[in-house]
Amino acid sequence: xxxxxxxxxxxxxxxxxxxxxxxxxxxxxxxxxxxxxxxxxxxxxxxxxxxxxxxxxxxxxxxxxxxxxxxxxxxxxxxxxxxxxxxxxxxxxxxxxxxxxxxxxxxxxxxxxxxxxxxxxxxxxxxxxxxxxxxxxxxxxxxxxxxxxxxxxxxxxxxxxxxx
Amino acid sequence: xxxxxxxxxxxxxxxxxxxxxxxxxxxxxxxxxxxxxxxxxxxxxxxxxxxxxxxxxxxxxxxxxxxxxxxxxxxxxxxxxxxxxxxxxxxxxxxxxxxxxxxxxxxxxxxxxxxxxxxxxxxxxxxxxxxxxxxxxxxxxxxxxxxxxxxxxxxxxxxxxxxxxxxxxxxxxxxxxxxxxxxxxxxxxxxxxxxxxxxxx
Numbered sequence: 496x497x498x499x500x501x502x503x504x505x506x507x508x509x510x511x512x513x514x515x516x517x518x519x520x521x522x523x524x525x526x527x528x529x530x531x532x533x534x535x536x537x538x539x540x541x542x543x544x545x546x547x548x549x550x551x552x553x554x555x556x557x558x559x560x561x562x563x564x565x566x567x568x569x570x571x572x573x574x575x576x577x578x579x580x581x582x583x584x585x586x587x588x589x590x591x592x593x594x595x596x597x598x599x600x601x602x603x604x605x606x607x608x609x610x611x612x613x614x615x616x617x618x619x620x621x622x623x624x625x626x627x628x629x630x631x632x633x634x635x636x637x638x639x640x641x642x643x644x645x646x647x648x649x650x651x652x653x654x655x656x657x658x659x
Numbered sequence: 660x661x662x663x664x665x666x667x668x669x670x671x672x673x674x675x676x677x678x679x680x681x682x683x684x685x686x687x688x689x690x691x692x693x694x695x696x697x698x699x700x701x702x703x704x705x706x707x708x709x710x711x712x713x714x715x716x717x718x719x720x721x722x723x724x725x726x727x728x729x730x731x732x733x734x735x736x737x738x739x740x741x742x743x744x745x746x747x748x749x750x751x752x753x754x755x756x757x758x759x760x761x762x763x764x765x766x767x768x769x770x771x772x773x774x775x776x777x778x779x780x781x782x783x784x785x786x787x788x789x790x791x792x793x794x795x796x797x798x799x800x801x802x803x804x805x806x807x808x809x810x811x812x813x814x815x816x817x818x819x820x821x822x823x824x825x826x827x828x829x830x831x832x833x834x835x836x837x838x839x840x841x842x843x844x845x846x847x848x849x850x851x852x853x854x855x856x857x858x859x860x
Contacts, residue, residue: 548855623853
């Protein structure tokens with residue numbers, strides 16, 4: 496084995512390990528802004544949802560299927576942002592994620608007290624209904640969708656924004 | 660000529676779509692409606708001859724945000740109906756798509772919570788798209804201006820859905836107080852999380 500391939504293996508090994516452990520964190524809006532401002536050529540698909548939101552829960556299997564199909568792409572990352580109550584994080588959101596095989600990073604945005612501050616900062620047109628999905632790359636917002644997305648529609652948008 | 664017509668038709672279709680998708684902005688004239696109330700009678704805003712305006716709230720039976728605001732909606736009606744701004748609640752959800760929002764369950768909700776205001780069915784889901792409501796609860800404060808109903812405020816009730824005791828900005832009250840005092844409304848639109856409106860499939 497050449498030195499280069501050993502070096503490559505060493506580089507890749509931690510990535511493989513990291514992918515089996517999905518992030519589960521409670522964050523504030525400034526942390527969210529940093530999350531979507533990464534200058535790394537990765538397309539970030541950010542889905543705002545909540546366990547109590549029927550259409551959100553309905554679209555999640557479609558999102559997971561798309562994510563599964565894209566899992567080898569290093570320039571693609573799906574993230575779920577829960578708008579559940581912070582008090583329901585351990586009791587509802589975490590078990591829901593496990594039971595539904597949500598193999599993506601999940602954050603709970605602990606900002607239900609100043610919604611009129613951060614909602615327009617995500618998108619000026621957003622009145623606050625969920626599900627809502629935002630597409631970012633290199634800190635730039637490429638698309639905002641305030642409705643339930645089916646698999647085909649999600650794939651189409653990913654194709655469109657990837658071509659931008 | 661034919662091509663021109665097609666282009667014009669397409670443009671017209673686009674315009675109509677854009678208007679529908681956007682809904683009202685503050686300053687727009689709102690439509691009146693004739694909708695069935697939980698008591699079986701039909702309610703129109705025109706029925707309220709002495710009202711100065713209305714607090715129209717799109718809300719529903721089980722959305723956690725709508726439920727959290729029920730008592731505050733009743734309080735708004737108790738405070739502002741005598742001042743000329745009654746609450747008119749409209750349930751925009753399709754009962755087929757949201758089985759918790761049938762007429763019978765709306766009647767039960769109104770009775771259990773002793774609603775002091777009409778709780779109307781948006782039958783056929785014709786009214787909420789004209790207003791541009793996207794979620795529950797979604798508030799539209801209207802002011803009568805001669806024969807017109809002018810939209811003055813769109814958005815949330817206050818800035819803390821979870822805890823009424825920890826609210827420091829009461830958007831709807833501030834808007835109606837401003838109208839009653841003949842002042843301009845400081846915040847004419849606000850955003851807040853809510854449940855998406857359930858559309859007929």
